[in-house]
Amino acid sequence: MxxxxxxxxxxxxxxxxxxxxxxxxxxxxxxxxxxxxxxxxxxxxxxxxxxxxxxxxxxxxxxxxxxxxxxxxxxxxxxxxxxxxxxxxxxxxxxxxxxxxxxxQLSWAHASGRAHGPSTKRYASRIDAMNFALEHDDGQSLRKLDKADVVLIAPSRCGKTPTSLYLALQHGVFAANYPLTEEDLETGQLPKPLKDQQHKLYGLITDATRLSQIREERRPGSKYASIQQTSYELRQATKLYKKFSVPYSDSTNMSVEEIATMVMQEKNLRRHSF
Amino acid sequence: MxxxxxxxxxxxxxxxxxxxxxxxxxxxxxxxxxxxxxxxxxxxxxxxxxxxxxxxxxxxxxxxxxxxxxxxxxxxxxxxxxxxxxxxxxxxxxxxxxxxxxxxQLSWAHASGRAHGPSTKRYASRIDAMNFALEHDDGQSLRKLDKADVVLIAPSRCGKTPTSLYLALQHGVFAANYPLTEEDLETGQLPKPLKDQQHKLYGLITDATRLSQIREERRPGSKYASIQQTSYELRQATKLYKKFSVPYSDSTNMSVEEIATMVMQEKNLRRHSF
Missing domain, CATH: 3.40.50 (Rossmann fold)
Structure with a gap:
């Protein structure tokens, strides 16, 4: 039917x-x-x-x-x-x-546009958060990592960028993100610039097959996209998170909203609703 | 009280x-x-x-x-x-x-996480939109402008980037954005790469004083941030929009959500809710 x-x-x-x-x-x-x-x-x-x-x-x-x-x-x-x-x-x-x-014991204001309307202060704070996320995407800049509310870490293509931008635009959270390279994963150490920020770290993993498919779209037939490589990176990343007590989530069956909610809950971040 | x-x-x-x-x-x-x-x-x-x-x-x-x-x-x-x-x-x-x-005449499913939960197809489409917005931010790439649903144009710092990213993350819209440089504004012509995309253009302006304040934070004391410069650019941008029948909004008293809603309404874009 x-x-x-x-x-x-x-x-x-x-x-x-x-x-x-x-x-x-x-x-x-x-x-x-x-x-x-x-x-x-x-x-x-x-x-x-x-x-x-x-x-x-x-x-x-x-x-x-x-x-x-x-x-x-x-x-x-x-x-x-x-x-x-x-x-x-x-x-x-x-x-x-x-x-x-x-x-x-009050009457309502009948005023439109209050929930999603303009507010100069709110506008400025979310734009600041967004600019921060863009500047600190994928480890591009390490200048103001001390200003970050949270630093997301993960192998390439596990959802760091969308989560950072969502946290910024939707909740005004200052979220940086940093890729775990093959080198970091081999040594089993946190990347140097992150050592002082350990309390701010939040890790992501995902399903190896799905990650392979996503990487395949970017670089078809590459070692980077192979299931062997994604399995290895995810296994090593999980070990690293455990070794350094970094809280983490498996993003495979989660929406961006859900990952962001987990991160904010774990890091005790105040939610702003825009 | x-x-x-x-x-x-x-x-x-x-x-x-x-x-x-x-x-x-x-x-x-x-x-x-x-x-x-x-x-x-x-x-x-x-x-x-x-x-x-x-x-x-x-x-x-x-x-x-x-x-x-x-x-x-x-x-x-x-x-x-x-x-x-x-x-x-x-x-x-x-x-x-x-x-x-x-x-x-149906019973509800009592199923959680349906409104903001995971959906592989939905996830992929918003990530594609987000990557598109990041690649086509500030005129960085012109490669796939023909795939854009909308191309936002404006002088620097009028809200192009947050609007593009919001359209992508919240509604899965493919939004590119392109800065109107002083040169474009002097000649009174649309930037060359945009000539074939005229039907996709949407312009933004804002208040000259506010724009000057925003630019001042970036480059204090610069000509770029002066009220003379912002007034000139905004005046010329408005002329350009009118000359080429580009629909536009004044973002001064609008939230990112409101600008995005105006753009989608004007361009007849289907709204996806994530």
Whole structure:
């Protein structure tokens, strides 16, 4: 039986990130449905709301089944309009705000763009973190390693760079990363520049076959990409982590978000949400 | 009057990203409260739930006011334990799942890590996008510009790099970026390598004073950082965008998320949520 198809709309007066996150977390819990989603950001006027309603109603007629709408709109009049669409309508603020208002004995601000909007201080701190990650990618620079919150180490292509950049952009963490070369792995010693930073190290490993496939794309047929080589490097890296009590994760079955979460938890790093 | 303090806990059996997003969107709507938040990821056993409950109860006693808890836990027994904490407890699944179940006439999977968990295909596509953004940062490489979904152009330090990396990591978009040099701005022509890519271009500008401050940090006292220079470059860039019908945004009062959302909307790019 083919999956049934259902249209999903994420509607927001700003970026739509919260609506998407909320909706995806819920909908990924349902198997056997082919959800086709579309995001409408910046829906902040009655006119725009009317256009979105027309779009949703058209989809409902075309599909013969009403779409699902996840909304995060702070303007009451816009939300009222959206509610009139022929859809299952779920709004974050409608649902939770009364409970929080009662708890805090305060009224909400109805202000848009606060969760993912601009903030000069926040902007500066994440850009600083990103520049740090770029400068200290793959051991390029060792200048300010003492400023790093964490230094990721691993053999080539185990996920150091995406994890560093994600930590910077998403959480404002200063993450450097340093490759473990064949030489480091042979001697069984930490690379010299890292000796003073031992408490900041976090290691990554992955599956030897998968690593071989990834390296194969870069340098087909090379020794570097061979399963013998990747097995050897991963085995030696694991030994090194154990010898120097470096906490580490196997990234094979983890997303970038999950690796980043593990690193922050292990290193007791404060999470900033941007 | 100083802000009242309230503790907030984000609890999840995986990364906690959804709980944080949900909670932050709601709490940023309340002024005058100093929310102090802490995330507990990977709470996936009864034992771990008990520890979290003990922590929350301790905080409640210490503060004399119950904390607020945002939870996204799929395991019923874990959620039941967490509910016993002395807190205002709000769970994403508890709240919305019954409505969605009824709409779809399906039961939910109770599977953790689906929204931000691993997926080999998804992992590969965002890593490809990230590598593309790194290789094509600041005009470094022009090799595969034809594969770009979008090419961001702007004078130096207007936000091209963070936007490109965010588009890649968060949405799997292939974003290149290219600096507009003084020479390009003087001639009033698009840089040569971009002439075939005109339909992919998206321009950025920012406030001249702010740009001057940002450049000042890099090269203090330089002509590059002077307000005369930044004003001139931004004026010329705006002219260039208009002359070649390049859509553009002023990034001054926008977050990276908002700029990325504008770019995707303008270029009709499909959003992937990771």
């Amino acid at each position: 083919p999956d049934t198809r259902r249209r999903v709309f994420f509607v927001s007066d700003r970026t739509g990130i919260t609506a998407e996150t909320l909706g995806n977390s819920l909908l990924t819990q349902f198997d056997g449905v082919d959800f086709q989603s579309l995001t409408f950001p910046f829906v902040n006027t009655d006119d725009k709301a009317n256009s979105v309603v027309a779009y949703i109603d058209h989809a409902a007629r075309e599909d013969g089944v009403r779409p699902i709408v996840f909304s995060t709109t702070v303007t009451d009049s816009v939300r009222q309009k959206l509610k009139q669409a022929n859809a299952l309508f779920m709004d974050l603020f409608d649902t939770f705000i009364p409970t929080v208002e009662e708890e805090l | 100083p802000d009242t303090r309230r503790r907030v806990f984000f609890v999840s059996d995986r990364t906690g990203i959804t709980a944080e997003t949900l909670g932050n969107s709601l709490l940023t709507q309340f002024d005058g409260v100093d929310f102090q938040s802490l995330t507990f990821p990977f709470v996936n056993t009864d034992d771990k739930a008990n520890s979290v409950v003990a922590y929350i109860d301790h905080a409640a006693r210490e503060d004399g006011v119950r904390p607020i808890v945002f939870s996204t836990t799929v395991t019923d027994s874990v959620r039941q334990k967490l509910k016993q904490a002395n807190a205002l407890f709000m769970d994403l699944f508890d709240t919305f799942i019954p409505t969605v179940e009824e709409e779809l």
